Amino acid sequence: MNTNSKTKNIFSNLAADIPSSVVVFLVALPLCLGVALASNAPLFSGIIAGVCGGIIVGIMSGSQLSVSGPAAGLTAIVASAIITLQSFEAFLVVVVLAGIMQVILGFVKAGVIGDYIPNSVIKGMLAAIGLILIINQVPQLLGDKSALPANDEESIAATGNIFVNFFKAFGHITPAALLIGILCLVIHFVWEKLVAGKKGFIKLIPAPLLIVFIGVGLNALFAGTGLMPALTGSYLVSIPMAGSAGEFASFFTSPDWSAIGNSQVWVLALTIALVASLESLLSLEAIDDMDPYQRASPTNRELKAQGIGNIVSGLIGGIPVTSVIVRSSANVNAGAKTKMSAILHGLLLLGSVAFIPFLLNMIPKTALAAILIFTGYKLAKPALFKLYYRKGWDQFLPFVITIIAILATDLLKGVIVGIGVGLFFAFRSNFRKAVFVVKDDSKYLFRLRKDVSFLNKAIIKQNLEKVPDGARVIIDAMRADYIDKDIVEVIEDFIIHAPLKDIDVQLETSGFIDHGFSHKILANDNRDGHLRRTYTKVITSIKQTSVPDVTPELSNLASHSQ
Incomplete structure (x- = not known):
């Protein structure tokens, strides 16, 4: 396919990609902020990473549906690195070096690593992230002000508080948040069934966008009528606001290159490069499996794209990026067809923080929690567990153990455990089938x-x-x-x-x-x-x-x- 035909194909699908980009933008915004908060980094650094993941990686990547952004699985590493280096500007050097290492990995064709991950482990990873999303967002849905503020699928899991916050939230319910959240969640499920198989204008209305409007509208109704105390302050999205172009430009930060001689910088860069690459490859494999057209994404090109994205992100003050399951799955479920959805979502992130931050700060977090809980349900449907149970223990156990390991530890450790279990069953199967003896x-x-x-x-x-x-x-x-x-x-x-x-x-x-x-x-x-x-x-x-x-x-x- 020549360049002209590729360009024509991309722009011919804008009717599907534009609504999808809005959906991904609505999902990505709280995730960008959540990862930054969990990483002990400036909030705007999460937005920068989201913009770089959408625009830079989106352009460079060969994947049509994968969406990149702040690396959820890296929150613990990033937070620890910033504390170790005692400077966010010094950490930006780590991000740039990690990106360079990823580009090198792409050129040495290290992208085949993802092909050796069992499918049961990949599905287990997806289901675990779905469960984490649900558990993590329930406190936001209930309006528990004491809960950690991150809207990210892993940031709370990394602190070990995800289950504590889940159960504690039921003792700190805010009525307005609960009412808005429950209504938004119910409408999300109803809307999904309503538009299934439908055509025309109704199909073009993304459910998350509808949910956001309902959440903002209900909160405005409470504020205007006094039916119950309206949500304010930490119950609403909060992103930095610039009063001028100069102030907006000041949100961007440059690396402190004097730190490049620090050996810890290089060790941290290598760690982030390896972990981010593995997460991206696993996510890419999972998204290719979810792609209704079953397109195969070039893995080595993806490593290069992720590396370039991290180089740019680090240079202008952003935290690391990877391909992200939650955003990517939301992209697939919203009906995206090409990479234009990811690119446009990056442009929307940039435009929103530059021009309409006051509007974004009107969105109740409980409405966003409803969107994320629904996304988590899509990733961890009960039907998925039944499917793998029917496939046999050699598929079901790696699937379930991967989920348990991720919930008990973190994404990387859980996947490693899952791979080990999957290899054990593969070895066991091949070992038993390689030789058999019959006596008569x-x-x-x-x-x-x-x-x-x-x-x-x-x-x-x-x-x-x-x-x-x-x-x-x-x-x-x-x-x-x-x-x-x-x-x-x-x-x-x-x-x-x-x-x-x-x-x-x-x-x-x-x-x-x-x-x-x-x-x-x-x-x-x-x-x-x-x-x-x-x-x-x-x-x-x-x-x-x-x-x-x-x-x-x-x-x-x-x-x-x-």
Whole structure:
């Protein structure tokens, strides 16, 4: 596809991308502020990161639906780094260096890392973030003023207070916040069902935008009529306001380059580069899976785009960015088709803080909480748990354990635990399927399949040693793609000393791949002018229930060995 056709394709989908950008903007705004607050960074640095993630990364990325912004999973690292360096300007050097390292990772093609993450772990990560969103936003929905103010899916989880705040909130309910929040949440669910399958103008009205208008309207009604105390102060969105262009420009900050000689700066930069890259790759994999068109995003290009985004963010006073699941999933659910949605959401963030901050500060946080709770529900639907339960324990357990680990620790640690569990089940499955042994009276079948590694050596050796004197044995290697040299040696040793126990051994290979068996072994397997390794008929009495995925015919073993 040439450049002109790509441009035409992007702009031809503006009817879908413009409403989606508004949805993402409404979701991204509180997240930008929440991450900055949780990171002990200036609030405006979160907005800067959101703008860079939307515009810079949006332009450079090859993903059509992924949306980048302040890195939720990095809040603990960022907060600790700022305290360690004792200067936000020095930390900006870390952000720039981390971006450079990400660009290097992209050029060395490190983007394949995401392809090795099991799908059950990715889905578990999505569900965990959904649950964190719900738990984290309930205090805001109830109007608990004592709750931490962040509207981010992970910032409270990193402090260990997410569950404490959840239960404590029920003892600190603000009536106006609860009423607005519950009404907004109910309307969100109703609106979602109402517009499902519909066409026309109603489809173009994003539910989050409708929810914001309802929240602002209800609060204005309370203030004007006195039905109940209206929400003010910390119950409303609060972003910095500039009285002039010069004051707005002063919100941007430059790095303190004198810190570049500090070894801690480089260690922190490497840590952020690795964690941010992994989060972005996992998010990209998840969003590609959610893409209704199933488009594959170039991972190495994504690393470069994220790196450039972080370089620019650090240079003008922003905190680190990654591809963000919550914003990206909101983008998908809103019906976005191209990257223009992400780019436009970045422009909206910039324009909103520059021109209409007073309007944004009228939005009740409880209305935004309703939007985020609904997004969390979409990520952690009960149907998803049922689906993975039906897939079997090897899929369900990694899925559930990933969720539990993320809730108990943080995103990165939880995903690492999930990957470990997923690899265990993958290893267990391959280990069990690589070799199986069937006995029928004095006849034995050893079938090697797929990849038989040295890890299977013990079970093969133990079972071969159990073969009694006078038995007849078939070692079928025709279905094996690879057999480790240690396994070949064990089988050859058994064939060599088998005559001492009057054991008749038949070795079957494909004829094209001998898997490294010695010519002496293969030559000794010739009787009456026939290569016995080419036989395909073996013992007939294997029960289908004992080996469900194999249907060999076991017959005439005795006649073959005579």
